[in-house]
Amino acid sequence: MQVNSESILSVKDLTKSVQVEDKTLVLLQALNLNVAAGESIAIVGSSGSGKTTLLSILAGLDLPSTGQVYLKNQPLHQFNEEQRSQVRAQHVGFIFQQFLLINSLTALENVMLPAELANMPDAQVRGEALLAQVGLADRLDHYPSQLSGGEQQRVAIARAFIAQPDILFADEPTGNLDSKTGQHITDLIFDLNAKEGTTLVLVTHDAKLAARCQRQVEMDSGILTEPSALVATDDLGKDQINSKNINQSESETQTPVSQEG
Amino acid sequence: MSSVKPTASTKWLSQSLRLLHHELRRGELTIIFLAIVLAVATVFSLTGFSGQIKHAIVSNSTNTIGADRVLRMSSEVDSAILEKSQSLAIKSARKIETESMAFAGDNMLLSELDAVSDTYPLRGELRVKTSLTQAESTVVNAPSPGSVWVEPSVLSRLNVEIGDIIEIGVAPLTIAGVVTDIPDRSYRAFIAGPTVILNIADMPKTELIQPGSRITYKYLFAGETDAIETFETWIKPQINETQRWYDAKAAQNRLSRILDTAEKFLSLASMLGIVLAAVAVAVASRRYGQRHQSTVSIFKALGASISHVRKLYCLHWTLLSCLSIATGLLLGYGLMLLGVNAIASYLSLADAPVTFKPFVTAIFTGLLCAIAFAIHPIMSLVKSSPLNVIRGFNQEQVARFGWHQLPPLLALFLLLFIFSQDIVMSAALLLGGVVVSFILLLFGRGLMSAGRSVGTKAGKSWHLALANLKRRASENSVQLVSFTIAIKLLLLITVMKSSILSEWEQQFPEDTPNHYLINITQNQIDPLKAFVEENNIANQGFYHVYRGRLSAINGIKTVDEDKEETPVTSGENAATDKKPKAKKAEQQESRQGMGRELGLTWRDEIPEENEIISGQWWQVDDEKPQVSVESNIAERLAIKLGDELTFTIGSDVFTVPVTSIREVNWQSRQLNFIMVFNQSVLDKFPTTSISAWSIMDKDRDLVYRFLANFPTITVMDFAAIMAQLNSIIEQVTVAIQLILILVVLAGSLVLVAQVQASMEERERELAILRTLGAKGSLLRNSVLFEFVALGAIAGLMASIGMEIAVYILQSQVFNMPGSFHFQYWLVGIGAGALFVGSIGMLSCWRLLKLSSVTLIRRTM
Structure with missing residues (x-):
């Protein structure tokens, strides 16, 4: 896999805390992370470790309490809701554990939605093509309730790719599926990702799924670590990636290599 | 709920109570609670209020006969x-x-x-x-x-x-x-x-x-x-x-017609209130069923039996209904008192008792709504498969028509019937409603599809809004039908109100004569003419009147049926007693009218408010004897053009041919005559004259003092009867306006319930669209345009529906001439767009203000 060394996503000293009554609950602690364009990275960790919170901030759905987040060189941490929406519409694709399809829309209409939002002229043609690619060419007019879980997730995958995002965030994409279907979905995501050259940020607690990413980082109680043992050795560009990376908030000595914006 | 044990067969009682307690606190039951409260309160206040108004109107009108x-x-x-x-x-x-x-x-x-x-x-x-x-x-x-x-x-x-x-x-x-x-x-x-x-x-x-x-x-x-x-x-x-x-009703035709129309109108308005309330309950209980699916599935998955679930929900539902009905009664009672207070200065309600009828009707309505309109959602809820636990709970139930619609329809019919005591009106409203709903459903989908094609070429917000409309056609068409019906009912009431009122007003235009002077001798005419001119008193001129009988038609003697002598047989007598449409009265009149003494007159010109429907009016200088006959009398006595009518005036007998038949507008309080001759026929007979004056209160004493100089003139005073009729019309108008406000209130709450029912789906959609990067303005506009388009489509369909309904009501129920009201179409469309748009926007405002992360967390 060709990895563009240019960083597409960069996080510096990110923390996230919430006020619960009179206590401050720290969800994320001084995180640093760089993701190169075209790279696939898995964020693993147990439930409640802060994976999804991190994903929300990385994707511009939420704001950090402190720290900086750059996506495609755009300072998400300085952006308001509207500006972040625009960034998402232009650069980001999503796949969720709950599929999050709109029930009243057909499969095709669900897929077309991001393209319509991005004003793409050939939304329908592209939608049909993508649904064909995920093997649902004969299910275009089916509603989510008429589809199985695996089929719904395939629609969600097609939807994620239709607007040709630069970066794709997937939150436990196989979490609601059986292992066989999950395997199939995983294949689809990675195949399409390779074909479209999209950067992939995957949140999962499934070690097998995580292993298919070029790089893995681990969340534990709001702290991000990068166990080097988990890094695949034969991946092209792994050294670059490793050298760039990141983290260890505990380690005072390491600083992020790449600072952009 | 996690403590459910499949074997604990009596646990359902405490579980049910706990469920009610928790859900009330968390606001889960607010909508269904409000819907039943609304139904009960609307019915109670409408029944109670219109009952009180009816009582006041009837007792005020019994005043006109001083007794029952x-x-x-x-x-x-x-x-x-x-x-x-x-x-x-x-x-x-x-x-x-x-x-x-x-x-x-x-x-x-x-x-x-x-x-x-x-x-x-x-x-x-x-x-x-x-x-x-x-x-x-x-x-x-x-x-x-x-x-x-x-x-x-x-x-x-x-x-x-x-x-x-x-x-x-x-x-x-x-x-x-x-x-x-x-x-x-x-x-x-x-x-x-x-x-x-x-x-x-x-x-x-x-x-x-x-x-x-x-x-x-x-x-x-x-x-x-x-x-x-x-x-x-x-x-x-x-x-x-x-x-x-x-x-009181039989005493005065005009008054009884007003009371009749008012009564029909009030009960129609009340019925519309019931329909709106029932829609609210149906919408809310459907939502209730959907929301509770997951709870039931989890219960079952944990091993609860169907009977356990059924008992649990029956009790839960019963408690909810009782609570809602009690609150509804309180609220309805308050509303009624408010209404009664508001009109206290117009209408004396002091002696109007609060009867049991509103209580019984409202409680019955509440129960019927809670059971009949909720039985299907609750039954499907109880049947919820434990499999849902695995397959997910977000499967939207699209409303389909089937046997399960029968209980609510029957309930609706029962309610309408109990309320109106009029089986035809209830059946017509219900059947009409069902047919109209089907047509609206099809028509609405068509319009939404058409809107989608137009929307593709419009801006992005419109595109998304109309796409949403079309894509959610099933849900929307159900909403559309209710919006349409609500708007239609409101338009209907507005239009009917103004047409009823204007018809009433037309009965008493300014300068309507309120005094009739009869027995005016020829030498009195000049001083009277001078007097009215000097004092500027509106009058209808002086008519010669000859007292005579119609004694034979084509040589056949007419039968003298009436024994009771009528003191005055002027046109006014006929104007008061004779109503072309009041068939029964007409038959009675026909028996009396056959042989009675008539007021005859001659005219050179055709009188105002008269229209020749066959034959021809004579030339002024035509010496040949002729008579023109009023059309209803002609029909009743089977008199045709060319027939020879024989009249007796005193000891003189003469025969004249009928040369024209006239239609007379008896509604006008003009001096009208059944038999009008040309001058040559009556000229030779001694005559007195008759006149009709409109005397203002301030001139009354002056006029009476002047008329005291002419003791032979008889004055018939209609001022009092007209003043009383006017005050009753005013009271009825106030009653109608107040009930209209209540119906508008009921309609608005139904719309809110409708929007609320779609809220979860909207929230989820907004979350997804937000995540996919849709801008706030786009989301706001698309929500706004969606409601505006929905309201406008509903308004258009409502206008068409209103037009048909008004026509039917006017011609069939209220006995008025039909009329069209295109000016209300724009009002309907505009008001629909504005109303549904603002209510939709207000209801969704909270959602639109939520950040994307909050939305997405709530959705997941």
């Missing part, structure tokens, strides 16, 4: 009748009416004499001032023996004061006060002069009752509705043709 029922006859009543009324605890009063001269020194005045018993009046108020300086009149019954109460004009015309003595017949009686209100005065059309009221005990002293004198005996009855009805059933078969038994 009146028996009028030309001789004294059989004592058995009075005994029967006493045995039923019905109050009675006696009244003798006649005309007589009142004398004071050299002055004399033809007056209307009312001799009344001590209990008179039984309904309404007889009000008297015992001195002219007294500000407020006092409510009284009969004057004490030896004294009289007189109308103010008696004082001026006889040049007497309170305390003076006047002679009635041969009895000297003291004027004890001036009467300001006579409750049954308005019914009496033919008033010889101002009224003098004396005690019935003084009547023998006057020696006015002689063989052959024209005396009317009236027996007034009032009591509990049941007793009166029993009495009526008993007495009716005994009424012979010289007697009349009547109530």
Whole structure:
């Protein structure tokens, strides 16, 4: 896999805390992370470790309490809701554990939605093509309730790719599926990702799924670590990636290599 | 809920209570609670309020006959009748009416004499001032023996004061006060002069009752509705043709028509309130079923039996219903009091009792709504598969028509019937509603699809809005039908209200004559003409009147059926009694009218408000004898053009051919005549004239004083009856407006319930769209445009529906001419867009303000 060394996503000293009554609950602690364009990275960790919170901030759905987040060189941490929406519409694709399809829309209409939002002229043609690619060419007019879980997730995958995002965030994409279907979905995501050259940020607690990413980082109680043992050795560009990376908030000595914006 | 144990068969009770408690606290039941509260409160306030208004209107109108029922006859009543009324605890009063001269020194005045018993009046108020300086009149019954109460004009015309003595017949009686209100005065059309009221005990002293004198005996009855009805059933078969038994409605055609229309309108408005409330309950319970699916599935997955779940939800639902009904009753009672207070100054409701009817109807409505409109959602809820736990709970149930719609439809019919007591009206409303809903469903989908194609070329927000509309066509068309029905009902009420009111107003245009002068001799015409001109009194000119009979048609003698002589047979008599559409009255009239004396006249020109429907009006100089016949009489007596009619005037008999048939607008209070001749026919007969004047209150004394110079002229005063009709019309108008406000309120709440019902789906959609990067303005606009488009489509369909419904109602129910109201189409569309748009926006505002991360967390 060709990895563009240019960083597409960069996080510096990110923390996230919430006020619960009179206590401050720290969800994320001084995180640093760089993701190169075209790279696939898995964020693993147990439930409640802060994976999804991190994903929300990385994707511009939420704001950090402190720290900086750059996506495609755009300072998400300085952006308001509207500006972040625009960034998402232009650069980001999503796949969720709950599929999050709109029930009243057909499969095709669900897929077309991001393209319509991005004003793409050939939304329908592209939608049909993508649904064909995920093997649902004969299910275009089916509603989510008429589809199985695996089929719904395939629609969600097609939807994620239709607007040709630069970066794709997937939150436990196989979490609601059986292992066989999950395997199939995983294949689809990675195949399409390779074909479209999209950067992939995957949140999962499934070690097998995580292993298919070029790089893995681990969340534990709001702290991000990068166990080097988990890094695949034969991946092209792994050294670059490793050298760039990141983290260890505990380690005072390491600083992020790449600072952009 | 996690403590559910499959074996704990009695646990359902505590679980049910806990469920209710938790859900009420968390606001999960707010919508269904409010829907039932709304249904009950609407029905209670509408029934209670319109009941009170109806009662007030009816009791105000019984004032016009001074009783609940009146028996009028030309001789004294059989004592058995009075005994029967006493045995039923019905109050009675006696009244003798006649005309007589009142004398004071050299002055004399033809007056209307009312001799009344001590209990008179039984309904309404007889009000008297015992001195002219007294500000407020006092409510009284009969004057004490030896004294009289007189109308103010008696004082001026006889040049007497309170305390003076006047002679009635041969009895000297003291004027004890001036009467300001006579409750049954308005019914009496033919008033010889101002009224003098004396005690019935003084009547023998006057020696006015002689063989052959024209005396009317009236027996007034009032009591509990049941007793009166029993009495009526008993007495009716005994009424012979010289007697009349009547109530307020029968007493006055015009008044009864207004009351009738008002009653129909109020019950129509109340029924619409029920339909709206039922829609709210249906919408809310469907949402309830969907929301609870997951709970039931989890219960079942944990091993709860169907009967456990059923018991749990039955109790839960029963408790919720009871709570909602109780709250609804309280709220409805409050609303009713508010309404009653608001109109207290217009309508005296003081004696209107709060009956059980609104309580019973409202509780029954609440129960019926809670059961019939919720049975399907609750049954499907109980049937929820535990499999849902695995397959997910977000499967939208799209409304489909099937057998499960039957209970709500039956319930609706039952409610409408209980409410209206009119099986035809209920069935028509229901069947019409079902058919219309189907048409709307299809039509609405068509419009939404069309909108989608248009939207593709419009801006992005419109695109998304119309795409959303079309994509959610199933859900939307259900919403659309309710929006449409709500808007249609509101439009319908508005249009019907204004057309009813304008029809009523047209009955009394300005300058409507309120006094009729008859027996004007030829030498009196000139001074009268000079007087009206000088004092600027609106009048309809002077008509020659000849008293004559139609004695034969084409040589065949007409049968003289009527024994009771009618004092005046002017056009006004016909105008008051004759209603082309009142078939029953017409038949009675036809029997009476055949042989009675008619007021005949001649005209050179065709009278105003008359239209020739066959034949031709004569030339002014045409000497050939001719007659023009009023169309209804012509039809009834089978008179055709060319028929030879024989008339008798005094001892003269003459025959004329019919050369035209006229349609006469009896609604106008013009002087109208059944038989109009050309001048040459009647010229040779002696004649008096008739005129109709519109006398303002301020001119009244002046006019009466002037007319006192012409003692032979009889004045018929209609001012009082018209004033009373006008005040009743005003009261009815207020009632209609208040009920309209309540219906608008019910309609708005239904719309809110509708939007609320789609809220979860909208929230989820917004979350997804937000995540996918849709801008806030885009989301706001798309939500706004979606509701605006929905409202506009609903408004358009509502306008079409309203037009059809108004036409049917006008022609079938209210007996009015049909009319079209295109100006309301724009109002319908605009108001629909604005109304649904703003309510939709307001309801979704909270959602639109949520950040994307909050939205997405709530959704997941």
